[in-house]
Amino acid sequence: xxxxxxxxxxxxxxxxxSGGLKNLFxxxxxxxxxxxxxxxxxxxxxxTSNPSTVSSQTTTTISTTTTNGxxxxxxxxxxxFQSYVHRSxxxxxxxxxxxxxxxxxxxxNDHIALVNAYAAxxxxxKLENSxxxxxxxxxxxNFIDLTSRPAYKSALFETKGSIEEDLLRQFxxxxxxxxxxxxxxxxxxxxxFDNQLKIQKLxxxxxxxxxxxxxxxKQGAFSSLIAAKSIPKSLHCLAMxxxxxxxxxxxxxxxxxGKPEFEDPNLYHYAIFSDNVIxxxxxxxxxxxxxLEPWKHVFHVVTDRMNLAAMQVWFIMRPAGGGxxxxxxxxxxxxxxxxxxxxxLRQLESANLLKFYFENRAENATKDANxxxxxxxxxxxxxxxxxxxxxxxxxxxxxxxxxxxDVVVQKDLTGxxxxxxxxxxxxxxxxxxxxxxxYAQYMNFSxxxxxxxxxxxxxxxxxxxNFFDLDAWRKEKSxxxxxxxxTQNENRTLWKLGTLPPGLITYYSTTKPLDKSWHVLGxxxxxxxSMDEINNAAVIHYNGNMKPWLDIAMNQFxxxxxxxxxxxxxxxxxxxxxx
Ligand SMILES: *[C@@H]1O[C@H](CO)[C@@H](O)[C@H](O)[C@H]1NC(C)=O
Ligand SMILES: *[C@@H]1O[C@H](CO)[C@@H](O)[C@H](O)[C@H]1NC(C)=O
Ligand SMILES: *[C@@H]1O[C@H](CO)[C@@H](O)[C@H](O)[C@H]1NC(C)=O
Ligand SMILES: *[C@@H]1O[C@H](CO)[C@@H](O)[C@H](O)[C@H]1NC(C)=O
Numbered sequence: 001x002x003x004x005x006x007x008x009x010x011x012x013x014x015x016x017x018s019g020g021l022k023n024l025f026x027x028x029x030x031x032x033x034x035x036x037x038x039x040x041x042x043x044x045x046x047x048t049s050n051p052s053t054v055s056s057q058t059t060t061t062i063s064t065t066t067t068n069g070x071x072x073x074x075x076x077x078x079x080x081f082q083s084y085v086h087r088s089x090x091x092x093x094x095x096x097x098x099x100x101x102x103x104x105x106x107x108x109n110d111h112i113a114l115v116n117a118y119a120a121x122x123x124x125x126k127l128e129n130s131x132x133x134x135x136x137x138x139x140x141x142n143f144i145d146l147t148s149r150p151a152y153k154s155a156l157f158e159t160k161g162s163i164e165e166d167l168l169r170q171f172x173x174x175x176x177x178x179x180x181x182x183x184x185x186x187x188x189x190x191x192x193f194d195n196q197l198k199i200q201k202l203x204x205x206x207x208x209x210x211x212x213x214x215x216x217x218k219q220g221a222f223s224s225l226i227a228a229k230s231i232p233k234s235l236h237c238l239a240m241x242x243x244x245x246x247x248x249x250x251x252x253x254x255x256x257x258g259k260p261e262f263e264d265p266n267l268y269h270y271a272i273f274s275d276n277v278i279x280x281x282x283x284x285x286x287x288x289x290x291x292l293e294p295w296k297h298v299f300h301v302v303t304d305r306m307n308l309a310a311m312q313v314w315f316i317m318r319p320a321g322g323g324x325x326x327x328x329x330x331x332x333x334x335x336x337x338x339x340x341x342x343x344x345l346r347q348l349e350s351a352n353l354l355k356f357y358f359e360n361r362a363e364n365a366t367k368d369a370n371x372x373x374x375x376x377x378x379x380x381x382x383x384x385x386x387x388x389x390x391x392x393x394x395x396x397x398x399x400x401x402x403x404x405x406d407v408v409v410q411k412d413l414t415g416x417x418x419x420x421x422x423x424x425x426x427x428x429x430x431x432x433x434x435x436x437x438x439y440a441q442y443m444n445f446s447x448x449x450x451x452x453x454x455x456x457x458x459x460x461x462x463x464x465x466n467f468f469d470l471d472a473w474r475k476e477k478s479x480x481x482x483x484x485x486x487t488q489n490e491n492r493t494l495w496k497l498g499t500l501p502p503g504l505i506t507y508y509s510t511t512k513p514l515d516k517s518w519h520v521l522g523x524x525x526x527x528x529x530s531m532d533e534i535n536n537a538a539v540i541h542y543n544g545n546m547k548p549w550l551d552i553a554m555n556q557f558x559x560x561x562x563x564x565x566x567x568x569x570x571x572x573x574x575x576x577x578x579x
Contacts, residue, residue: 097163101156104172105147139182146174235549237575238277242310245317245571253313261298261325263396268297268414271394273386274405275307277314278549278565278577284320286564287409294322296414300394301328304383318569331382334393343486344385384499387463388482388506391470398471403539404464406524406547408561411538416467416518424512425478426503427467429519432459442501444494453508460504461511464541465519472510482506523548523557534560549577 146152155167246253261267270287274280280301288294299320303311308330315326331337339345386393390400399417403409421427431437439445440456473479485505488494495501520537522529524544534540540560546552548561566572 097165097168101163101168101171104168104175139178143175143178146171146178234575234577235276235278238571238577239307239310241571241574242277242313242317246309246313253309253316255312258327259325262300262327263394264298265396265398267325268417269394269397269400270297270299271302271387271390271400271402272299272405273302273383275304275381275383276405276549277307277310278572279405279547280311281314281318281566282561282564283403283405283407283409284315284324284326285566287403287413288320288322288324289564290409290411290413291322291324292412292414294320294324298325299327300400301326302334302383302386302393303328303330304381305330305332318566331386334386334389336392337382337386337389342382342385342389343483343490345382347486347490348382387466387499388479388502390468391473391479394470398469400468400470402463402466402468404541404543406542407464408540408542408564409538410535410540410560413538415538416514419467419512419514421467421469421472421512423469423472423475424507425469425473425476425510426461426507427469427512427514428461428463428507429465429516429521430459430513431462431521439504442495442504447494449488450494454505458504458508459513460500461513462519462521462541462543463500463503464521464543465539467514476510478506478510523554523560527554527556531556 147157152167152171155164156171268291272280272283274283280303284299284301287297287299291297301311301315308328312328315328320326337345387402390402394400401413401416416427419427437460438456439454439458439460442460443450443454445451445454445456482502482505485494486502489502494505517533517536517538519539519541520529520533521541521543523534523540524542524546526544534557540557542548542553542557542561546554548558553561565577567577
């Protein structure tokens with residue numbers, strides 16, 4: 001139902017200059033829309049399931065989700081209220097008025113749980129000061145105040161005698177009023193979401209046209225940021241459906257613990273770090289479908305805490321075929337990655353850098369269109385920097401293949417494990433041609449440290465498909481080298497952003513060039529790659545802004561990705577992945 005209501009057609013209205021500025025805030029609107037979807041998805045689960053079991057399940061699952069497997073945390077007043085429900089239910093089952101009271105209480109309780117879930121997500125995204133979070137917190141408080149009001153407490157919940165019907169009716173009315181408020185809030189949020197989506201769609205179209213006309217225009221740079229940053233509604237819908245599924249059937253999605261295969265160095269291991277469920281599933285699915293012996297392949301999917309539940313549910317509902325193994329974890333599970341160990345986390349926490357990325361007041365952003373690329377929060381994510389910690393994340397393994405989530409595997413990849421790495425750490429495809437993609441382009445050769453250590457003409461390589469020899473990595477102490485350079489770059493004078501420059505620096509003398517047919521790049525920005533080259537590639541990579549799951553993807557390349565989308569999965573159908 002959520003997806004149906006949100007489907008938007010192309011619009012022909014025109015934008016003005018100020019319309020462009022408005023789009024800067026689209027990202028926030030998407031975040032709030034996601035809460036709405038969570039809320040709606042959960043509501044639908046509640047109203048279609050057996051009401052007598054749902055209320056308690058809902059509360060515990062939401063709590064365990066937020067604490068990631070720890071003890072359930074239910075706010076104190078909320079759990080008090082729950083014990084009332086429980087007691088009255090046991091003691092007074094037979095009285096019809098009590099039964100009605102019980103139903104009303106359940107309805108209130110369900111809404112408290114839902115609004116709590118909503119607020120928990122808002123808090124996780126650090127929307128501490130947002131109006132929306134306050135409104136929802138007020139609503140929770142309001143519900144709880146109502147149920148713990150002394151008059152109701154003594155006459156309805158704690159009485160040994162019969163319930164007074166008038167009082168019950170009054171209580172019922174007050175609960176219904178609050179439920180109504182909750183639903184009204186949802187529909188309001190939804191309306192503004194729809195309007196913003198129309199603007200978004202238009203913007204995407206403008207971008208796609210602009211991209212072909214001229215890349216250099218500022219308007220193009222501006223729109224490409226918006227398109228790359230915004231996550232389409234179908235992806236939100238999918239994540240929310242998956243979370244809803246887990247709320248409805250928590251027993252099916254218990255953490256099953258590690259399998260011995262996850263640590264077996266004789267198998268073929270892959271590392272995929274992603275917050276995009278459909279993209280990660282395409283990578284795994286394409287690799288499995290093209291593997292000769294799929295049961296020997298192990299996929300280590302790591303995501304952020306926001307997407308952990310959705311990712312876990314997906315791979316339990318849709319296990320990789322052919323006996324392949326999938327491990328799903330959150331970055332937060334790797335507790336050794338703390339700010340005292342990881343320089344990039346220290347730097348992320350520095351207020352200065354946050355300001356640099358998030359200072360998105362409209363006037364400065366337009367003025368600064370050339371720098372917009374550097375403000376994409378993507379470059380901040382720890383998920384992106386995990387690639388520098390592979391030997392510590394997988395201490396038992398000797399080799400691992402790192403894959404970006406915007407790739408498709410088209411061949412059996414086990415040949416990579418047979419390549420003689422000559423003691424090198426990183427097997428990668430080189431990208432330089434003529435004077436392009438040389439080290440000089442990626443780092444500051446005016447800096448004495450860079451100048452002393454590197455050749456500006458050295459050929460760059462690409463992330464996306466990298467074969468890492470973890471034993472050589474440990475021997476070369478590559479992580480320590482990375483830490484040294486990342487720390488030197490505290491004030492961003494060595495390189496500006498991203499993981500490629502520190503990668504080029506870290507593996508400067510320890511990279512083994514691979515044959516180009518292993519990894520063909522550019523399907524997200526370069527329309528002129530030859531189809532022969534693509535068909536011959538073991539891995540194709542949609543680097544660039546035109547991702548295959550976005551409206552703006554290039555039509556000629558999209559089918560190579562969509563053929564691995566699991567359209568039989570019911571949520572994929574529900575969420576209008578009309579690809
Ligand atoms: C950070 O992690 C390291 C191991 O990587 C550990 O030795 C250290 O105690 C941790 N520090 C904190 C503050 O948790
Ligand atoms: C915009 O830039 C100017 C000058 O660089 C700065 O003084 C101002 O604080 C910026 N605006 C915001 C909202 O950060
Ligand atoms: C940049 O950082 C380095 C080391 O952290 C420091 O020595 C240098 O003075 C800083 N440069 C500027 C311009 O702040
Ligand atoms: C490059 O390094 C030099 C020397 O540290 C510094 O003065 C300059 O600002 C740096 N350039 C950039 C773009 O950071």
